[in-house]
Amino acid sequence: MRIIEGFESAKSALSRQATAEFHLVSPALRQRLTAMFGTEDPELAVKQIINQVRNRGDEALFDFTLKIDGVELTSLEVTKEQIAGAYQEVDEELVSALKLAAGRIRSFHTTQKDNIGREFVELGLSQLIRPLGLVGVYVPGGTACYPSTVLMTTIPAKVAGVKEVILATPPGPNGVVSPPTLVAADIAHVDRIFCIGGAQAIAALAFGTKSIPRVDKICGPGNIFVVLAKKLVYGIVDIDGLPGPSEVLIIADETANPGYCAADLLAQAEHDPLASAILITTSPRLADEVNQQVEQQLKGLPRKDIAVESLGNRGKIVVVTTVDEAIELANLYAPEHLCLMVDKAASCISKISNAGCIFVGEKSTVALGDYVAGPSHVLPTGGTARFSSPLNITDFIKFINLVNLDEASLKQLAPAASIIARAEGLEAHARAVEKRLQSNS
Numbered sequence: 161m162r163i164i165e166g167f168e169s170a171k172s173a174l175s176r177q178a179t180a181e182f183h184l185v186s187p188a189l190r191q192r193l194t195a196m197f198g199t200e201d202p203e204l205a206v207k208q209i210i211n212q213v214r215n216r217g218d219e220a221l222f223d224f225t226l227k228i229d230g231v232e233l234t235s236l237e238v239t240k241e242q243i244a245g246a247y248q249e250v251d252e253e254l255v256s257a258l259k260l261a262a263g264r265i266r267s268f269h270t271t272q273k274d275n276i277g278r279e280f281v282e283l284g285l286s287q288l289i290r291p292l293g294l295v296g297v298y299v300p301g302g303t304a305c306y307p308s309t310v311l312m313t314t315i316p317a318k319v320a321g322v323k324e325v326i327l328a329t330p331p332g333p334n335g336v337v338s339p340p341t342l343v344a345a346d347i348a349h350v351d352r353i354f355c356i357g358g359a360q361a362i363a364a365l366a367f368g369t370k371s372i373p374r375v376d377k378i379c380g381p382g383n384i385f386v387v388l389a390k391k392l393v394y395g396i397v398d399i400d401g402l403p404g405p406s407e408v409l410i411i412a413d414e415t416a417n418p419g420y421c422a423a424d425l426l427a428q429a430e431h432d433p434l435a436s437a438i439l440i441t442t443s444p445r446l447a448d449e450v451n452q453q454v455e456q457q458l459k460g461l462p463r464k465d466i467a468v469e470s471l472g473n474r475g476k477i478v479v480v481t482t483v484d485e486a487i488e489l490a491n492l493y494a495p496e497h498l499c500l501m502v503d504k505a506a507s508c509i510s511k512i513s514n515a516g517c518i519f520v521g522e523k524s525t526v527a528l529g530d531y532v533a534g535p536s537h538v539l540p541t542g543g544t545a546r547f548s549s550p551l552n553i554t555d556f557i558k559f560i561n562l563v564n565l566d567e568a569s570l571k572q573l574a575p576a577a578s579i580i581a582r583a584e585g586l587e588a589h590a591r592a593v594e595k596r597l598q599s600n601s
Contacts, residue, residue, distance in 0.1 A: 161425075161439075161450075161451055161454060161471050161475040161476065161477050162475070162476055162477065163447055163451070163476075163477045163478075163479065164476055164477070164478045164479070165478075165479045166479070166480070167480050167481065167485045167488075167489070170440070170478040170480060170489055171489060171492065173476060173478070174438070174476075174478070174489050174492055174493045175492065176492075176493065176494070176542070176543040185200075185202055185384065189202075193205050196227065196228070202384055202385060202388060203388050203392075205359075205385070206359045206385055206388040206389050206392060207392065209224060209358070209359040209360050209363060209385075209389070210359065210362075210363040210366075210389060210392055210393065212224070212360075213360050213363035213364055213367065213369070214363060214367045217364075217369035217370055218236065218369045218370050218371050218372075220360065221236060221356055221360055221361075221364055221369065221371075221372075222236075224358070224360040225331065225356060225357075225360070228358060228360075229302065229330060229331060229357065229358075230333070231331045231332075231333065231335045232335070233331065233335060233355060233356075235355075236354050236355060236356055236371045236372065237352060237353065237354055237355070237371060238336075238337055238342065238352075238353040238354070238355055242336065242337075242342065243342045243343075243345070243346050243353070244346075246339035246340075246342035246343050246346075247339075247343055247346075249339040250339045250340050250343050254307075254340060254343075255343060255347075257531075257532070258307055258311065258340075258343060258344050258347050259347055260532060261308065261311055261531055261532040262311050262315060262344075262347045262348060264532055264533065264534040265311055265312060265315045265316070265534055265535075265536070266315050266318075266319060267534060268534030268535055269315060269316045269319040269320075269536075269552065269553050270319050272552055272553055273319055273320065273553050276553070276554060277289070277559075283569070284563065284564045284565045284566060284569055285561070285562065285563060285564075286561070286562035286563075286564065287559055287560075287561060287562070288559065288560040288561075288562055289557055289558075289559055289560075290557065290558055290560060291320050291321035291322050291323065291556060291557050291558075292317075292320075292322050292323075292376045292377055292556050292557065292558065293322070293323050293324070293376055294322070294323065294324045294325075294326070294373060294374070294375045294376050295317045295322045295324070295325050295326070295375055295376060295377050295378075295379065295556060296326050296327075296328060296365035296375035296377070296378045296379070296397075297310070297313045297314050297317070297325060297326070297327050297328070297350075297378075297379050297380045298327075298328050298329070298357075298361060298362065298365070298378060298379070298380035298381075298382055298386060299313070299327060299328075299329045299341065299380055299381075300329070300330070300357075300381060300382055300383065300386075301329040301330040301331070301332065301337060301338060301341060301357060302330040302331070302332060302333075302357060303332070303333075305338035305340045305341045306341070307340040307341055307343065307344035308344075308530060308531050308537065309380065309381065309537075309538075310327065310341055310344035310345050310348060310350070311344055311347070311348050312536045312537045312538055312551070313379050313380050313536070313538055313551065314327065314345070314348040314349075314350050315348050316536055316551060316552055316553050316555070316556060317379070317553075317555075317556045318348065318349055319553055320553040320554075320555075320556035320557050321556075321557070322556050324351045324352070324373075325348075325349075325350050325351055326350070326351055326352040326353070326354065326365075326372075326373065326375065327345050327350045327352070327353045327354065328353075328354045328356050328357070328361040328362075328364070328365060328372075329341055329353070329354075329355070329356075329357060329361075330355075330356070330357025330358065330361075331355045331356075331357070335355075336355065337353065337355050354371070354372055356372070358382075358383075358385050358386060358389075359385040359386060359388065359389035361386075362378060362382075362386055362389035362390055362393060363389060363393065365378050365397070366378065366393035366396050366397045367393075367396070374397075375397060376397060376398065377397055377398040377399065377400070377555070377556070378390060378393070378397055378398070378399050378400070379399070379400040379538070379551065379555065380400070380538070381403045381538065382403075387402050387403065387404075390402060400538065400551055400555055401540065401544065401548060403538070403541050404434075404541040404542040405431070405432050405434035405435050405436065405541065405542075406428060406431045406432060406435045406436075406496060406497075406541065407428065407435060407436035407437070407438070407495050407496045407497065407541060408424060408425065408427075408428040408436070408437055408438065408495065408496070408497040408498075408499065408526055409438045409439075409440065409490055409493055409495035409497070409498050409499070410424060410425065410438070410439045410440070410498075410499040410501060411440050411441075411483065411486045411487065411490060411498070411499065411500055411501065411502060411508070412439060412440070412441045412442075412443070412446055412450075412499075412501040412502060413441065413442045413443060413446075413483060413501075413502040413503055414442065414443040414445065414446060415501075415502065415503045416441070416443075416446055416501040416502065416522070417501070417522055418446055418449035418450045418452075418453045419453050419457075420501065420522050420525070421439055421446070421450045421453070421501060422450050422453030422454045422456075422457050423453075423457060423525075424437075424499060424525055424526055424527075425437040425439060425450070425454060425471070425475065426454060426457055426458065426461065426467055427525075427526060427527050428470075428497070428526065429466070429467040429468075429470035429471050429475060430461065430463040430466055430467045430470075431466075431470070432466065432470065433466055433469040433470050433473065434470070434473075434474070435470045435474065436470075436474040436475070436495075437470065437471060437474070437475045438475070438476045438477075438478065438493070438495070439476070439477045439478065440477075440478040440480060440486040440489055440490065441477070441478070441479060441480075441486070442479070442480060442481065442482060442483060442486065443479075444479050447477045447479050450477060451477065454471065483502055483508065484511070487508060487511045487512065490512065490514070490515065491511075491512065491513050491514045492514075493514075493543065494514035494515065494540075494543045494544070494545040494546045495514075495515055495516065495545065496515075496516040496517070496539045496540060496541045496545065497515075497516060497517055497519065497526045497529070497539070498512065498515035498516075498517070498518050498519065499518075499519045499524070499525075499526065500518065500519065500520050500521065501521070501522055505520045505521050506520055506521075514545050514546050515545050516539030516540045516541070516545045516550055517529055517535060517537075517539055517550060535550060535552075536550055536551040536552060538550060538551035539551075570596055570597065571597065574593045574594065574596070574597050577589075577590070577593045578590040578593050578594055581593070
């Protein structure tokens with residue numbers, strides 16, 4: 161991994177630039193896009209998909225699943241029998257692990273629900289809290305399965321009180337959803353599951369079809385086409401964000417275990433060639449030892465090629481003078497995952513202002529957060545932790561203001577309202593207020 165020395169050099173290297181990295185596509189994919197859609201621009205292709213689904217509904221979903229995934233479906237919705245049968249194809253150990261994770265995720269978000277804003281009434285003014293009616297969750301699939309993402313996205317919605325949570329996920333080569341995904345959805349009490357993926361799934365959730373209901377909000381990660389589709393339907397429905405490549409930033413001093421640091425860097429790097437794994441340390445010795453550990457731990461890693469590409473392109477080891485300098489760089493970078501592997505790590509928490517999730521101490525590895533710790537692993541990426549939050553129950557509720565004024569309040573507030581209305585040139589507004597004063601005189 162490349163080593164950068166000094167605060168100023170690191171500041172330049174870690175400053176976020178406005179890029180479209182997650183929009184990068186390979187030459188092979190561009191050729192496929194051109195063959196299928198007559199354009200090598202993925203956004204234009206996604207627009208075509210959205211328009212087709214909006215106009216042709218289920219028929220377009222069947223056509224795109226065959227055209228893009230090579231799977232000919234006979235039904236879009238997964239049956240209760242298929243869900244029940246999935247348990248027979250999943251190891252009991254995995255089922256137990258998913259239930260443990262689900263329990264912790266549910267407990268964390270229930271506690272959060274008990275400690276956020278409540279309804280109130282004061283001086284004729286109220287705040288009402290209502291859950292969203294229908295939420296659609298997208299979970300990647302096809303050649304891989306991500307049951308953890310099912311739990312991390314659907315359970316917060318359920319805890320928030322969403323009336324109906326539906327899941328969309330691509331079919332495998334055999335035309336069915338992977339059993340672990342179905343089991344996780346059942347454990348999370350998902351209401352309905354649809355065997356459909358990609359931009360066409362996002363379009364179906366946004367506009368609705370004969371088989372798939374229109375939702376109020378779409379959540380969940382996905383590839384470039386899913387991200388672009390979410391971007392294009394935003395405003396028609398709400399979305400949780402536009403996730404980019406995953407990232408970790410580790411702050412470590414001379415007390416840190418170099419083997420742990422390397423393991424966490426590799427755990428991030430194996431996600432994706434575009435993933436970012438960064439170490440900031442006050443110890444030149446640790447920097448060298450972590451580099452050596454990375455090389456050693458890469459041996460025999462099944463996803464070694466992906467990790468090597470990620471570390472080569474985006475991996476960095478930064479050496480600075482103080483932990484405070486490291487924290488300043490972390491706040492500048494606003495990482496998805498921030499690990500504190502320093503002496504008295506808890507004392508640093510108050511200084512962190514920008515991070516998706518903070519992992520304190522060497523026992524708190526990101527991998528535990530990915531699966532079983534409790535908070536959702538859907539976190540802000542690409543520096544958006546400067547202004548956005550992890551997926552949580554507030555993503556699935558809305559606040560409604562209520563105004564119920566009495567006569568005394570009318571008399572107290574009306575003159576000011578009239579003055580402001582006329583200052584803005586809105587005479588009818590002023591008269592609407594004054595008419596009520598006349599009625600009460």
